[in-house]
């Protein structure tokens with residue numbers, strides 16, 4: 676049985692509201708992304724404007740998608756950090772091609788990126804790792820992403836041991852070799868602007 680949700684729709688404004696090419700801030704993707712991203716950051720309703728859905732493809736050609744947080748962008752690409760032993764990392768090791776999508780609902784905007792990933796240098800990953808709050812550094816060490824764990828107690832125990840070892844002043848949590856960053860080098864960037872919603 677399939678639940679029919681075909682009637683779910685919202686009203687959009689009419690064609691007066693159309694987004695035109697002349698509304699683009701820049702015809703070069705970095706400038707346009709920066710303008711839209713900064714506007715998304717200015718909206719208090721958007722709690723994580725840097726959340727992007729990242730799609731990877733397995734060796735056998737099966738796609739999978741999940742959200743990650745973009746932690747830097749520029750003309751050279753979009754950066755994010757993760758566990759190098761996670762499912763996504765294994766897939767990216769086998770197939771560099773990825774796609775990512777940002778969606779800012781209240782702005783009726785989405786940005787789609789298609790490109791390929793490269794690992795960030797150890798140095799850059801380490802610098803970013805140590806810029807995170809210490810509990811997040813510990814969580815990254817304790818978590819074996821994408822791997823089933825026997826129980827929550829085992830995970831909490833692992834985290835507790837690391838906290839006892841590292842939650843003391845002037846002690847640095849070493850970045851685990853299995854944690855670091857990537858950059859998506861874009862081949863294509865699409866900017867999508869929908870019409871504003873009708874108040875009625």
Ligand SMILES: Cc1cc2nc3c(=O)[nH]c(=O)nc-3n(C[C@H](O)[C@H](O)[C@H](O)COP(=O)(O)O)c2cc1C
Pocket residue numbers: 723726739740741742743744745755756757758761762763764820821
């Ligand atoms: C809003 C949001 C942000 C997330 N950010 C990250 C991130 O930056 N890095 C990360 O590894 N996982 C992040 N996650 C968790 C991933 O979506 C995912 O569950 C995890 O990375 C395991 O994915 P995988 O098994 O496909 O590798 C985030 C989840 C959400 C909902």
